[in-house]
Amino acid sequence: MVDKIRALFVVGARPQFIKSAPVIREIIENHRGIKLIVVHSGQHYDPEMSEIFFRELQIPRPSLNLHTGSGSHATQTSAIMKRLEPTILRFKPQFVIVPGDTNTTLAAAVTAAKLEIPVAHIEAGLRSGDIHMPEEINRRLTDHCSTLAFAPTKTAVANLNSEGLRDRTYLTGDTMVDAMETVLPYVQRRQGAVLEQFQLNSLRYVLVTLHRPSNVDDPTRLRAIRAALHRLGKRIRVIFLVHPRTLERLRRLREMRQVHAGIILASPQGYVETLSLIRNAACVITDSGGIQKESFMLHVPCITLRTSTEWPETLRNHANRLVTNPKTIPSKVLQVALDEDLRSQIRRLKNPFGDGRASVRVARILERALRNLN
Ligand code: UD1
Numbered sequence: 001m002v003d004k005i006r007a008l009f010v011v012g013a014r015p016q017f018i019k020s021a022p023v024i025r026e027i028i029e030n031h032r033g034i035k036l037i038v039v040h041s042g043q044h045y046d047p048e049m050s051e052i053f054f055r056e057l058q059i060p061r062p063s064l065n066l067h068t069g070s071g072s073h074a075t076q077t078s079a080i081m082k083r084l085e086p087t088i089l090r091f092k093p094q095f096v097i098v099p100g101d102t103n104t105t106l107a108a109a110v111t112a113a114k115l116e117i118p119v120a121h122i123e124a125g126l127r128s129g130d131i132h133m134p135e136e137i138n139r140r141l142t143d144h145c146s147t148l149a150f151a152p153t154k155t156a157v158a159n160l161n162s163e164g165l166r167d168r169t170y171l172t173g174d175t176m177v178d179a180m181e182t183v184l185p186y187v188q189r190r191q192g193a194v195l196e197q198f199q200l201n202s203l204r205y206v207l208v209t210l211h212r213p214s215n216v217d218d219p220t221r222l223r224a225i226r227a228a229l230h231r232l233g234k235r236i237r238v239i240f241l242v243h244p245r246t247l248e249r250l251r252r253l254r255e256m257r258q259v260h261a262g263i264i265l266a267s268p269q270g271y272v273e274t275l276s277l278i279r280n281a282a283c284v285i286t287d288s289g290g291i292q293k294e295s296f297m298l299h300v301p302c303i304t305l306r307t308s309t310e311w312p313e314t315l316r317n318h319a320n321r322l323v324t325n326p327k328t329i330p331s332k333v334l335q336v337a338l339d340e341d342l343r344s345q346i347r348r349l350k351n352p353f354g355d356g357r358a359s360v361r362v363a364r365i366l367e368r369a370l371r372n373l374n
Contacts, residue, residue, distance in 0.1 A: 004035040005034050005095075005371070006034075007027070007034055007035070008088060008091055008093035009024060009036055009037065009038045010041060010084065010096060011038065011062070011099065012040060012044060012080070012102060012103075012104030013044045013102040013104055014050070015100055015289070017059075018290070019179060022175050023097075023359040024059045026359040027363050027366075028060070030360075030363065033371075034367060034370065037063050037064070037091050038059075038060070039062055039064045039065075039087060040065040041066050041104040041107070042067040042069055043076065043080070045067070045069055046244060048268045048270070053271060057182070057271065064087060066080065066083040066084060066087070068083060073134060077103045077107045078107075080103065080108065081107045081110065081111045085115070088115055088117060094117070094118070094373055095120055095369070095370055095373075096108060096109070096112035097120045097366070098120070098142060098146075099122040099123055099175075100122070101135040101136075101139040103134070105139075106138040109141070109142040112145075113145040118148070118369075118373070119145050119147055120150065120362075120366055121143060121146040121148065121149050122175060123150070123174070123175070124150055124160060125149060125151040125153075125156030125157060125158075125165075126152075126289075127159045128306075128309060129308055133214070135289075135310075143160060143163070144163070144165070146168060148365065148366065149169045149170070150358075150362050151169055152173060152174035152176075152353060152354065153171075153354075154171065157169055157171050170361070170365050172361040172365070173353065173355055173358035173361065174354045175359050177351070177353050177355070177358060178354075178356050178357065181356045183271060183272055186272045187275045190272050191280060194272075194273050194277060198239055198264055198266065198277075200237060200264075200277075200280070203280065203282045205280075205281060206232065206236055206237070206238050206337060207239055207277050207278060207283075207284045207286075208238060208239065208240040208263075208284075208285045209284075209286045209287075209291055210225065210240075210305065214306065215287050216245060216250075217249060219249075219252075221326065222250070223253065224327065228327060232333055232334075233262030233263040234262055235330065237263075237264070238262070238263040239263070239264040240265050241274070242265055242266065243268055274294075275294065275298070278295055278300055279300065282337035282338070283337040284300055284303070285333060286304060292311050292320050293314060296314040296320060296346070299343065299346045300343075301321075301336040301337070301346065302314065302319065302320040303320075303321055303329065304321065304322050305324070305326070306322055306324070307322065307324055317345050317346065317349060319342075319349060
């Protein structure tokens, strides 16, 4: 009997659970020759940032949790590396798989590469061009440490080519499309209850999520954003899903009470609930990469509070707009939220993120590469 080939899949932060779930499921169901060991770095640890996604996406709990938790970039990244190295030595995988662009991604890629274990990067080749973004550093370094780079879009392929990484690059499509398609029937069933829970009417509210250091770590900017949301809240219902980092920064500013006036503050929601809230929103305000894309795929106009995006495809036909000055948020949002034509234009746009079979391609290429190593 041939020994199973071993692959270690390292996840740790909320978006990674979502984009990894279809690949994990595909490997478990259709690639039985691969023994998959899922390791959780512990970067995200609150139940609503971690546990809930394993349940909703119906994937097995990780075999191991390194419980590294929060800290500065160096503290967090090095803690993951230190705890992961003995884990890799113990399991002796033939491949280490890393999704996305978080500190967990970078830590796992560097640790594996230095142990001369090949690295497969899911969602490779994204570039915002903004090196001040921690994720941009993580993406670039991870791609250059990888043996296999799974690109979600043609733009990502072009980025990898331009950095001399053509030989390792595969255009697979985006595994988040696969994840979203799997849960859409549940969204269809749950969305009414979700809207009722928050007393919202479809197309009559704006959904907000913000967590990037560039928006929430600077008290002056955070105050300006809070004031803008407060003004917007006088014109249209606003629901703000508050990420733990943002909650902590607002508490530090003692701004919770002011934020509360006019807008609904809620804790981070599960995947089905979040998609339900995006799908029915008149407009989304965010700084998350994943939510820009989910809004695009659900045909909802998006305002992104950033100077750049790693998903330039979403900017087509103004489906997504980059806004930097918080003062202009209310006018920009009201302009797009009430624009029926814009919505129908977005509906007609082709989905550039793939056909929902990215995870099938990723698993197939991975198995072939693993067999060639043996
Ligand atoms: C991380 C990723 C980011 C991703 C985001 C999704 C990096 C550099 N950033 O940012 O790319 O978009 O996850 O959410 O890896 N906290 C909790 N409970 C938790 C997790 C975090 O309270 O379960 C708090 C802690 O105060 C922590 C802060 O949130 O210090 C930030 O968490 P961290 O994992 O460092 O970065 P995120 O902002 O979540």
